[in-house]
Amino acid sequence: MQYLAKHYKKALVLTLPFLLAACGDDDTREVIVEVEVPAEVPDPVPVSYDVTVTNLTNGQPVSPPAVVLHSEGTLWEVGAVASVELERIAEQGDSADFLMLGDASGGGVGPITPGDSQTISVTINDITDANLTIAAMLGNTNDAFTGINSWSLANLEVGATYTTVSPAYDAGTEANTESAATVPGPAANGEGFSPSRDDTGFISMHPGVVSSDDGLSTSALTVEHKFDNPVIRIQITRTE
Amino acid sequence: MKRFNKISAAALLAFASQQSFAADITVEIQNLTHGLYFTPIAAVAHTADASLFEVGEAASTEIQMMAEGGSLDGIATIGTAIGADVIANPAGGLLAPTMSTSADLMTADDNVVLSVVAMILPSNDGFIGLDNWEIPTEAGTYTVFINAYDAGTEANDELRGSGEPGMAGMPVPPPLDPLLGNGGTGVAGADTNTTVHIHRGNIGDDSLTEGASDVDNAVHRWLNPVAKVTVTVR
Numbered sequence: 001m002q003y004l005a006k007h008y009k010k011a012l013v014l015t016l017p018f019l020l021a022a023c024g025d026d027d028t029r030e031v032i033v034e035v036e037v038p039a040e041v042p043d044p045v046p047v048s049y050d051v052t053v054t055n056l057t058n059g060q061p062v063s064p065p066a067v068v069l070h071s072e073g074t075l076w077e078v079g080a081v082a083s084v085e086l087e088r089i090a091e092q093g094d095s096a097d098f099l100m101l102g103d104a105s106g107g108g109v110g111p112i113t114p115g116d117s118q119t120i121s122v123t124i125n126d127i128t129d130a131n132l133t134i135a136a137m138l139g140n141t142n143d144a145f146t147g148i149n150s151w152s153l154a155n156l157e158v159g160a161t162y163t164t165v166s167p168a169y170d171a172g173t174e175a176n177t178e179s180a181a182t183v184p185g186p187a188a189n190g191e192g193f194s195p196s197r198d199d200t201g202f203i204s205m206h207p208g209v210v211s212s213d214d215g216l217s218t219s220a221l222t223v224e225h226k227f228d229n230p231v232i233r234i235q236i237t238r239t240e
Numbered sequence: 241m242k243r244f245n246k247i248s249a250a251a252l253l254a255f256a257s258q259q260s261f262a263a264d265i266t267v268e269i270q271n272l273t274h275g276l277y278f279t280p281i282a283a284v285a286h287t288a289d290a291s292l293f294e295v296g297e298a299a300s301t302e303i304q305m306m307a308e309g310g311s312l313d314g315i316a317t318i319g320t321a322i323g324a325d326v327i328a329n330p331a332g333g334l335l336a337p338t339m340s341t342s343a344d345l346m347t348a349d350d351n352v353v354l355s356v357v358a359m360i361l362p363s364n365d366g367f368i369g370l371d372n373w374e375i376p377t378e379a380g381t382y383t384v385f386i387n388a389y390d391a392g393t394e395a396n397d398e399l400r401g402s403g404e405p406g407m408a409g410m411p412v413p414p415p416l417d418p419l420l421g422n423g424g425t426g427v428a429g430a431d432t433n434t435t436v437h438i439h440r441g442n443i444g445d446d447s448l449t450e451g452a453s454d455v456d457n458a459v460h461r462w463l464n465p466v467a468k469v470t471v472t473v474r
Contacts, residue, residue, distance in 0.1 A: 078272055078468070079338040168463065170274050172338075176458050202338040204274040207461040208441075215457050216446050229463050 044125035048240045049153070053108070053136065054117040054233040056165070059224040061185055062232060063093025064108030065136035065147070067120045068101055074150045075101055075133045078203050082171040084195075086135060086203075090145040090171035092184055092192030093137040103130065111139060121239075129154035134166075134234065139185030140225045142178065143171040143199070144206045146232050153238070161237040165230035168206035173197045178209060178219035188220040262349050263375055267327060268342035268470040269356060271335045272385075275459040276466065277415060278368060279310025280329035281341065281358040282319075283469075285351040290322040291372055292355045293436050299391040301405065303436070306357055307365040307391035309403025309411055315357065325351050334361070334415060342470075347375065356386065356469055360462075362410050362420060362455050364398065365391040366439045368467045381472045385465035390431065390439040397426040398442060398453035410454075419456060421448035438464070 049069075055062045066089060068075060075098070076086045085098040099105040106122035124130055134147035146166045156162060174182065175198050184192040210216035213223040267283045284292060292315065293303050302314025312328050319326040325348055331341035335358070356370035369389045376382055390396070394408065400420060401409010412420055427443050444457030 079270060079340065167465075172274075176274075178458070200274060200337060204338045205272040205463060205466070207274045207459070208463045210444075210446075210457045210461065215443065215451075218446070229465075 046123050046125055046240055047128050047130075048121060048123040048238070049132070050119050050121050050237045050239050051106070051132075051134065052117055052119040052235040052237075053112060053134070055112045055114050055231075056233060057114050057138070057227045057231050059114060059140065059187070060227055060231065061111040061113055061139035062146070063089065063111055063137040063139055064095060065112075065118070065120060065134055066095035066098045066105065066107055067122050068099065068105040068133045069122060069124045069127075069130040069153075070102030070133065070150075071127075071130065076135060076147075076203055077149050078169065078205065080203055081201060082173050082203050086145070087143070087171055087173045088193050089135045089137050090143040091137070091174055091194065093139055094193060095135070098135060102133070103127070108136070112136075132236065136232070138168060138227070138231060140183055140187040140221060141185070141206075141209055142176050142182055143174040144168050144209075145171060148234060153236070156236065156238045158238050158240060161235055163233065163235045165233050167229035168208070168227060168231045170199075170204050170206040172200040172202045172204060175199045176207070176209070178211070178216055178221050180220035183220055187222075187225055190220070261352075261377055263347045263377070264344070264474045265347065265375065266342055266344050266472040267354070267356070268340055268472075269330070269335070269358075270340040270468040270470070271337055271466070272468055273337050273462050273466050275337055276462055277337070277361045277413075278331075278335040278467070279306075279359040279361060280312050280333065281327075281331060281335065281356065282306070282312050282315045283327040283330070283343070283345070283354065283356045284315065284319055284324045285326075285345060285347040285354050285375065286319070286322050286324035287350050288353050288372065288374075290324070292318065292357060293369060293371060293389070295371075295389070295437060296435050298434065299393050299436050303357070303367075304365070304391055304393045304405045307359050307367040308394050308405050308407075310359040310361070311403070323348065323351070334413060336415070354471065360388055360466065361413070361416055362398070362460050363439070363442065364396045364410050365394040367391060370469055375471065376473055379473050381470060384469045384471070386467045386469060387464040388439040388462065388466045390433075390437050392431050392434040392436055395430045396428045398428075398444065398455045399424050399426055400454050419459065421445070421451070421454045421456065423449050424454040425452050427452045
């Protein structure tokens, strides 16, 4: 509105001399002066969030979290088939492809060890009602991940913080054998992402790890790697 | 003093409306688990003074029938007795892992709370439970995550067996038949807590032919919550 008023004034000033000139003549002429004023582009207004993820587990490293802002839809949800981008996070902790989804994103640096926290900043211009999706692997599992699915940030004012906790999900892309060959985390150093899928095919809640201590003889995991829900705490602060 | 009266009047009005408004709702139930099936689901709108189950109290015979064998016959009888509005078996049978089912319900004036129950399989007497959740009067979509309970009525032996109330073992319908083992020796005796309580989960084992349990420990365990109930109020 401020810009519109300014343009109108400029146009008016330019028109006046013609009107004055016209007054002196016998025949009245209507002069239409078109003034093209280039629309001023307002500077983009950055909208930024700090997302702090805290690992609540005893023995599960949380892979560098992928924090993605997007406008609509979901990047993962229970009951849906996992995208390959999500599968790469859930089986290997590799978020590079997932971070390409959406309108803006930020990735963590290095795994978050149990009890530790990591803050990831993400900025989007002009949009205050983006949806937030987070995904990160529980490293000492086959395909467990945690995060949040498409949370609306529309009501988060500058300086305000949302805090929530998240449970463990199962990508449904790799059977939960817990074997040394298939768990990529430090407990086993096995294979990470594998394009083949041999599990339910759908994202679900995770049933928890069994471990060799609790009766899965082929498991590379011990009671140290067991977890219960929730597995991470998430704090989202809008900083600007 | 005047202001106080106004507030009290508003509070009373809100209370009154909550107590006596019929609602037009949709109830959706999603199985969130990795490997459990839900038997036919009952979603019951009833008066606030009625209750299908209560943690810390012994399960009724009707809840026992549902939790041990998946039968909704007893719940239907209770529903009639308490003047409830009942959605019975919206999935038309078992609800598989991560699947959803929904149905519409017009609730009578006094039926202001919602309860949801269904047995979880494989289990001896596990069930999903929503207990007297107040149905909001404001239009909108509401989400509730619910947990798995143990009816406390049967030993969790985790062995193939019967779905009849009071008979040992787990009922095994066709989709679970090829997934469960045989020849287990039995996991546990009678529950220490014989009232309705949060289920401690399946133990299972990794053998299909021996071991303590007929349940597969890499497939049929769970962590709460196990179901998502989405209620849309129009």
